Amino acid sequence: MIANNDDCYAEIVTQIGEAKSLAAMQKIAGEICTVYNLANIAYHALYIPGAKVFNPILLLTYDPGWIARYKDNDYFKIDPVVVSGTKSFLPLDWANLDRESAIARSFFAEADRYHVGRQGITLPVRGGGGERALFTITSNMSMREWDKRRIGYMKEFQMIAHYMHDRIVELSGYRDTKPKPLLSAREMTCLEFAAQGAAVKQIAGKLKITDRAVRLFLSSACAKLDCANIHQAVAKTVSLEMLRP
Structure with missing residues (x-):
């Protein structure tokens, strides 16, 4: 419950x-x-x-x-x-x-x-x-x-x-069983903060990098995961047990 x-x-x-x-x-x-x-x-x-x-x-x-x-x-x-x-x-x-x-x-x-x-x-x-x-x-x-x-x-x-x-x-059996995408440590960290609700500027402050760098890491993570946006990327990494928000 x-x-x-x-x-x-x-x-x-x-x-x-x-x-x-x-x-x-x-x-x-x-x-x-x-x-x-x-x-x-x-x-x-x-x-x-x-x-x-x-x-x-x-x-x-x-x-x-x-x-x-x-x-x-x-x-x-x-x-x-x-x-x-x-x-x-x-x-x-x-x-x-x-x-x-x-x-x-x-x-x-x-x-x-x-x-x-x-x-x-x-x-x-x-x-x-x-x-x-x-x-x-x-x-x-x-x-x-x-x-x-x-x-x-x-x-x-x-x-x-x-x-x-x-x-x-x-x-429901509609997911292909493909190997898990290989994300870099920075990509995973940015996704983890995004899953917790942090905005780009907040993630940049936590990691002491630029906003642009955060956007690049998130964008590359989405591309590797074949996802159109951050919501999809976070959901996919959770379902693949790559990430725990």
């Missing part, structure tokens, strides 16, 4: 890395909801190279009745979250979604009956292997409380989303 304290983030990352099955990941998702006072977490793989089906992976804490209803009616095609999320590279606040059309009103009214969550953030995830996924957190807390927590959630779950994505894809 994830403890509800200041160290919960590190514990979440550790448990994600140690998960041995999708069932274990499902349990972790439920515990994260409890720790962060969330209604639900939804992980939805949209595209994975090599997968022969649409929406190849779903890991959801929603009511089973809603999941069945969603699949039976193929709501993937009308869900404003999925429709908007597939087109975006940036975090999507549900407050900015279409809720005025008849289809959207009907969809959200039905989702509310299953306690999906009135507020939400959806984070598009681009995996190192070319995967595309959506990671969503929802809440039924008051708008005042949600507004206080939203920015912090967006920052923290950006990293958690990548950790979970990488591990879920691996557990």
Whole structure:
């Protein structure tokens, strides 16, 4: 069980890395909801190279009745979250979604009956292997409380989303078993600080090197790991057990 304290983030990352099955990941998702006072977490793989089906992976804490209803009616095609999320590279606040059309009103009214969550953030995830996924957190807390927590959630779950994505894809058997990339000591150190939330300037200060040097080390690490950004690189090194944030 994830403890509800200041160290919960590190514990979440550790448990994600140690998960041995999708069932274990499902349990972790439920515990994260409890720790962060969330209604639900939804992980939805949209595209994975090599997968022969649409929406190849779903890991959801929603009511089973809603999941069945969603699949039976193929709501993937009308869900404003999925429709908007597939087109975006940036975090999507549900407050900015279409809720005025008849289809959207009907969809959200039905989702509310299953306690999906009135507020939400959806984070598009681009995996190192070319995967595309959506990671969503929802809440039924008051708008005042949600507004206080939203920015912090967006920052923290950006990293958690990548950790979970990488591990879920691996557990689902879609990860190639290639040799681990060989990173230099400086590249690993910069990634370690980045995993702890340090900005480039902070890393430079800790290592007593220039900002430009830090960016070069991070850039070369991303290239060696075949990752498009630092979030992906950190998640990949964690999943490969090269790094413990």
